[in-house]
Amino acid sequence: MRIGELAALVGVSTRTVRHYHHQGLLPEPARRLNGYREYELRDAVVLARIRRLTELGLSLDEIRDVLADDEGRELRDVLLELDADLARQQAEITTRRDRLAALLAATDLGPDSAMSPALAEVLGGLPAGGSRFAAFDRQVLGLIEAAAEPAHRDGFTALFRPLTEPDAVRRGHALNARMDELADATPDDPRVAALAADLAAHLPDEMVTALVDSLDDPDSSHWLEVTSRELPPAQQAVIRSMVELLKERG
Amino acid sequence: MRIGELAALVGVSTRTVRHYHHQGLLPEPARRLNGYREYELRDAVVLARIRRLTELGLSLDEIRDVLADDEGRELRDVLLELDADLARQQAEITTRRDRLAALLAATDLGPDSAMSPALAEVLGGLPAGGSRFAAFDRQVLGLIEAAAEPAHRDGFTALFRPLTEPDAVRRGHALNARMDELADATPDDPRVAALAADLAAHLPDEMVTALVDSLDDPDSSHWLEVTSRELPPAQQAVIRSMVELLKERG
DNA sequence: GCTTGACCTTGCCGCAGCGTCAACGTTTCT
DNA sequence: AGAAACGTTGACGCTGCGGCAAGGTCAAGC
Numbered sequence: 001m002r003i004g005e006l007a008a009l010v011g012v013s014t015r016t017v018r019h020y021h022h023q024g025l026l027p028e029p030a031r032r033l034n035g036y037r038e039y040e041l042r043d044a045v046v047l048a049r050i051r052r053l054t055e056l057g058l059s060l061d062e063i064r065d066v067l068a069d070d071e072g073r074e075l076r077d078v079l080l081e082l083d084a085d086l087a088r089q090q091a092e093i094t095t096r097r098d099r100l101a102a103l104l105a106a107t108d109l110g111p112d113s114a115m116s117p118a119l120a121e122v123l124g125g126l127p128a129g130g131s132r133f134a135a136f137d138r139q140v141l142g143l144i145e146a147a148a149e150p151a152h153r154d155g156f157t158a159l160f161r162p163l164t165e166p167d168a169v170r171r172g173h174a175l176n177a178r179m180d181e182l183a184d185a186t187p188d189d190p191r192v193a194a195l196a197a198d199l200a201a202h203l204p205d206e207m208v209t210a211l212v213d214s215l216d217d218p219d220s221s222h223w224l225e226v227t228s229r230e231l232p233p234a235q236q237a238v239i240r241s242m243v244e245l246l247k248e249r250g
Numbered sequence: 251m252r253i254g255e256l257a258a259l260v261g262v263s264t265r266t267v268r269h270y271h272h273q274g275l276l277p278e279p280a281r282r283l284n285g286y287r288e289y290e291l292r293d294a295v296v297l298a299r300i301r302r303l304t305e306l307g308l309s310l311d312e313i314r315d316v317l318a319d320d321e322g323r324e325l326r327d328v329l330l331e332l333d334a335d336l337a338r339q340q341a342e343i344t345t346r347r348d349r350l351a352a353l354l355a356a357t358d359l360g361p362d363s364a365m366s367p368a369l370a371e372v373l374g375g376l377p378a379g380g381s382r383f384a385a386f387d388r389q390v391l392g393l394i395e396a397a398a399e400p401a402h403r404d405g406f407t408a409l410f411r412p413l414t415e416p417d418a419v420r421r422g423h424a425l426n427a428r429m430d431e432l433a434d435a436t437p438d439d440p441r442v443a444a445l446a447a448d449l450a451a452h453l454p455d456e457m458v459t460a461l462v463d464s465l466d467d468p469d470s471s472h473w474l475e476v477t478s479r480e481l482p483p484a485q486q487a488v489i490r491s492m493v494e495l496l497k498e499r500g
Numbered sequence: 501g502c503t504t505g506a507c508c509t510t511g512c513c514g515c516a517g518c519g520t521c522a523a524c525g526t527t528t529c530t
Numbered sequence: 531a532g533a534a535a536c537g538t539t540g541a542c543g544c545t546g547c548g549g550c551a552a553g554g555t556c557a558a559g560c
Contacts, residue, residue, distance in 0.1 A: 004507065005476050008469070009393070014508085019547055034555055036508055041480055045389050048396035056353075057346055060546070076354065083350050086343050093336050093343075096306055100333050103306075104326065139291050143259070146298035219258070226255050230291055254536065264537085269518060284526060286537055310517075501560100508555070519543080526537065 001039040010047045017047065023060050025050055025067065057082055133179035133235070140227050152223070155214030158207035175199060179235055187237035196241035203246065212250030215243070251289040260297045267297065273310050275300055275317070307332055383429035383485070390477050402473070405464030408457035425449060429485055437487035446491035453496065462500030465493070 007014045020026040026047055029039050046067075053063045058078065066075050137160055144156045178195050185191065203211075214220045228239050257264045270276040276297055279289050296317075303313045308328065316325050387410055394406045428445050435441065453461075464470045478489050 001476055001479070002508075005472075009473060009476055010396075013548080015547065015549085018510095023546090034508080036555085041386075041389050041393070041477060044477075045392050048393050052396045054546090055346070056350055079350055079354055083347060083354075086347050086350070090340060090343050090347075093340050097333060097336050097340075100306055100329055100336070104329055104333075136291075139295050142295050143291070143298050146260075146295075146302045222255075223259060226251055226259055227291060227294075229251070252537075263519080265518065265520085268539090273517095284537080286526085304517090503560080504558090506556090509553080511551085513550085514548085515545100517544100521542085522540085524538080527535085529534080530532090 001041075001044070003037050003039070006039045006044055006047065009044050010051060012047070012051060020047070020050060020060075023064065025060060025064050057086060131176045131180055132183065133176045136231065137176070143227065152214040152217065152220045155207075155211040155220070156223070158203065158211050179238065182234040182238065183232050185232075185234040187233045189234055192234055192237045193241060196238045196245060199238070199242045200245040200249070205249070208246050208250050212247055215247070251291075251294070253287050253289070256289045256294055256297065259294050260301060262297070262301060270297070270300060270310075273314065275310060275314050307336065381426040381430055382433065383426045386481065387426070393477065402464040402467065402470050405457075405461040405470070406473070408453065408461050429488065432484040432488065433482050435482075435484040437483045439484055442484055442487045443491060446488050446495060449488070449492045450495040450499070455499070458496050458500050462497055465497070 001009070003014045003017055007017050017026065021028050026043065029037050029043055032038050050063055050067075053066065054060070056079075058066070062078055062082075066078055069075075141157070141160055144153055175195070175198065178191070178198075182189065182191060182195070215224070224239075224243070228236050231239075251259070253264045253267055257267050267276065271278050276293065279287050279293055282288050300313055300317075303316065304310070306329075308316070312328050312332075316328055319325075391407070391410055394403055425445070425448065428441070428448075432439065432441060432445070465474070474489075474493070478486050481489075
């Protein structure tokens with residue numbers, strides 16, 4: 001048998017057969033005088049076994065090990081491990097499809113497409129008008145939703161609750177406006193402390209504890225610092241001051 | 251923000267961020283005087299969106315298209331297509347796990363590990379003794395099981411039925427022995443025609459039709475020729491003769 | 501004898517999505 | 531001043547082959 005016949009017999013390409021030779025999976029057969037490889041039925045049997053194992057999802061390395069260890073319990077171990085891996089993949093795909101479905105449902109509703117339904121609702125409550133600070137809110141909320149660890153997500157989302165709860169939208173509008181007014185102020189402006197106090201006052205206790213817990217993690221406090229870094233100084237001062245107040249409460 | 255901060259914020263490596271720049275997914279930000287990239291919050295938001303889409307399973311190319319087409323129905327189309335793809339993958343993994351389970355169950359039973367339970371049973375019925383031809387049977391059955399198209403599998407497996415059915419094992423033993431006797435005979439030996447007739451006589455009609463159908467396909471008849479090629483001439487003659495008899499019956 | 505076409509040979513590039521050096525400059529802390 | 535921890539570009543490595551290049555070989559038909 002020449003390589004083309006072997007390949008057709010088993011249902012692979014000649015390129016695949018040569019690849020298996022190169023990887024040491026299938027031993028190189030004898031050559032004819034002209035250099036052609038000359039296969040026997042045994043080679044086809046081995047090749048077919050290799051194919052069956054690859055179709056099950058084993059890597060070529062694993063198959064080489066299995067074939068080398070000559071039919072022992074090695075195969076069982078590899079197969080069990082593979083099954084566990086496949087189970088993991090199944091669960092992963094299910095998760096992804098669930099998120100996809102949620103995302104598709106959200107795109108049917110509104111333009112805030114690439115976010116979770118919960119966040120889209122929150123953003124819908126944010127005043128869309130000319131507030132500069134509301135735009136900042138949106139960016140940070142989007143980041144938290146997409147990137148923060150789930151453990152910290154609740155704490156940080158809490159920071160924005162006073163601006164976004166349904167019966168607080170108008171109050172949130174006012175708070176954002178007061179932030180906007182501080183764009184050109186200095187950090188020692190008296191309105192800074194006043195606004196920080198008002199923001200802190202609107203946070204319910206359980207959210208404060210979640211937030212304070214998050215801030216214990218150095219990664220998270222760095223998160224807060226980096227995101228607020230491009231705000232004007234007075235606005236940064238508001239946030240720092242508010243966080244201090246919350247830490248005292250927690 | 252420098253690249254390390256950005257990466258930590260979103261939860262990726264700096265290598266990943268640079269890779270996205272290189273692929274045109276994330277625009278290159280302004281540089282500081284020393285050449286360092288200087289990021290803003292907007293970049294983190296975009297990066298986080300890219301991550302969410304990759305985690306859903308979109309390719310970087312697709313994500314680039316989606317981001318470019320700026321939130322249109324493009325996204326919906328891609329997501330729907332992706333969901334279909336994931337559904338396909340799920341089905342595929344389920345199939346593989348089913349086969350894995352069958353294979354694991356088989357390895358619990360006997361040493362003929364990498365074959366289906368049905369085939370393992372058949373092989374168990376084959377005489378294991380010194381018959382050279384029985385060894386050939388094993389090889390070809392293994393090949394058929396693993397490699398032949400399912401459509402042709404039944405036809406070819408049929409060829410071996412007379413040797414392997416439970417109440418025919420002893421007869422099979424005899425037939426194999428008669429094949430062995432022909433190892434050094436010439437194709438015109440009278441025992442060739444006799445053995446071919448006996449083999450053909452033991453095939454039930456429905457198997458004959460399946461086999462003859464398979465032989466209409468040029469691929470399949472080539473299959474038969476290649477596998478028998480390394481047999482001694484008289485044994486090849488038996489098979490050719492038997493196939494002729496079967497064609498007349500079908 | 502010559503061409504044509506279907507085989508075969510080796511060898512190297514390409515793919516996706518980064519990880520992982522290498523070889524070097526910058527900033528920051530001590 | 532030196533070390534640690536950043537940053538820069540660039541190039542190779544991984545999987546499982548597909549595809550191409552640049553030939554050599556062989557059977558059939560003119």
